[in-house]
Amino acid sequence: MTNPLLHWDGPAIGLLDLDAFFASVEQLDHPEWRGKPVIVGGSPEGRGVVSTASYEARPYGVHSAMPSAQARRLCPDAIWTGGNFARYREMSNRVMSFILDETPLMEQVSVDEAFFDVTPGRYSRESPIEICRRIQSNVSELGITCSIGLGTNKTVAKIASERQKPRGLTVVPPGTEASFLAPLPVRAMSGIGAATERRLCEMGITTLGKLAEADLREMELAFGVHGPSMVVRAQGLERSQVLGADVEEDPKSVSNERTFPVDLTERDEVVAAVRHVSALVGSRLRRKGLAGHVVTLKLRRDMSHTRTMRSQLSEMTDDEHVFGEAAVALLDQMWAEGSPVRLVGVGVSGFDDDVSFQMDLLDQGDEEARLRKKRLRDLSVAADEVRSKFGSDALSYGRDLRFGYRQPKD
Structure with missing residues (x-):
């Protein structure tokens, strides 16, 4: 009898994680x-x-x-x-080549981790499960192993990749996302760190199933723009796109980086740095008259340890209060508190894309949320005008004073 799982209907996104x-x-x-x-x-x-x-x-x-x-x-x-980081990069490149042999839609998160899109009909009619098995087999022939999670979006794929390690292949078929996620603790979902977990537990939310049932408005009040997105992801409804190498090389992006003289290790320091750099990017976007929907966060510990991750927004924006919080939401997927951070970079791209994502669920019919978002952007525009007229040091937020605000040059 033919295995029904081999007939995949819908998006197929994998996350490959090299074991230790x-x-x-x-x-x-x-x-x-x-x-x-x-x-x-x-x-x-x-x-x-x-x-x-x-x-x-x-x-x-x-x-x-x-x-x-x-x-x-x-x-x-x-x-x-x-x-021996040269050796690690060499092995990483060989592993990534196995993915690229199957699909050009590969988004490398770090030296040992990458998302890839093997949706049937895009570049192959073969079962995504068989493709993942072949990738695992090829990696094993190198003398190392990997675990792969396969689902319909990045959140599910990431969680699935961690369920059976080492050498695991965890498949979450289309339509089973909610039941797969529901019994798991909230910390299983990337983007939920220790502080967020504590706050959720105080609200009586300990599992992803409970999180999926949470009130969007209450979550927005408690966690800002990150709150509603956590609910949608816990429901298994995230809509993901794997951005291939062509996006990595797209010159149409606006970004900024800051290197710090002393490593940042505390969460409040790193979050402040991400928001600080996001504000610099927001100012540049508005001066250029650009708005995008792809957000990139880059963290560097030293020359041998750099991690990059992207996410998509449901709207085009030039407002750091929107894309900056999306960058903060990526932080827990890339960084563990206590690990040193020497450089933080934030970028926005996707300026010319035809964005047809779902409207923000919270904003539908919520005039107060729209007004709040507008007021925050108006505040950023006003700050731009003050700095333009009186100099970059004329107005700073507390986080900027910590790092020394300097308006970026184009």
């Missing part, structure tokens, strides 16, 4: 390390952090972004290495 990638490459290159706890990271004698721990080290409680000194106490017999 750095440590796995080290064990591949050092056969004598196989089966032993291996930690890739900074020195335990300094302020280093763990980049990756092998699966043999994880039962001791060691995990990425943990201070190296703590990891040494938990697993004193582990093999330590500072890493």
Whole structure:
């Protein structure tokens, strides 16, 4: 009998996550390390952090972004290495080439993670499940392994990729998103960090099923624009687009980056930095008369560790209060509190696209929400005018004073 799952109807988005990638490459290159706890990271004698721990080290409680000194106490017999990032990039490129052999719609999130679109009929009529199995097989032949989540949107694919590790392939067929998500804790969804989880628990929301039933207005009051989007994602209704390499090279984008003299490690510092850089981008967008719907967040720890992620908005905007909060929502998908951040970048693109997404559910018939959004944008425009007339230092928010506001040059 033919497996009904092989007949996929609708979008098919995968998330490939290489299993304990750095440590796995080290064990591949050092056969004598196989089966032993291996930690890739900074020195335990300094302020280093763990980049990756092998699966043999994880039962001791060691995990990425943990201070190296703590990891040494938990697993004193582990093999330590500072890493070979040229080698990791080489292996990453080979893995990504396997995805590109199947579809040009690949969005690499980091050196060990990438979304890809294998919707039937776009570039292949083959089952998305069989494509994922082939990618996994090809990766295994390199001597490392990966886990893949497959669903109809990025949120489902990301969560699914973490359900069965290592070497897992978790498939969430179209129409089963809500039932798959409902029993999971809210923290399972990317974008919900420790602070958001605590606030949701205070509201009696502990599972994604409860979150899916939450009142949109109440969520907007509690979490801003991030609130309603969390509800839609928990319902399994997110509409995602995987942006291929052509978007990465699109010159029609407005962005800004800030490099900080001291690493940022606290959440409030990093959030303030994202909003600060977003304000710089918003000012440039308005001066150029541009509005876009694709938001990119970039975080860099050092020259060897840079992560980039994008999201789409349901409207065209030049307002940092809108796209900046979308960038903040990406933060928890890319960063764990305590991990150092040296550079923050925010970009907006998608200026000429034909946007036909669903209208913001909260704004439909909600005059108060529309007026609030308008007032915030008017405030940004007024700030632009003051700085233009009296200089970039004439008006600053508290977050800007922390980092030193400078109006960007075009």
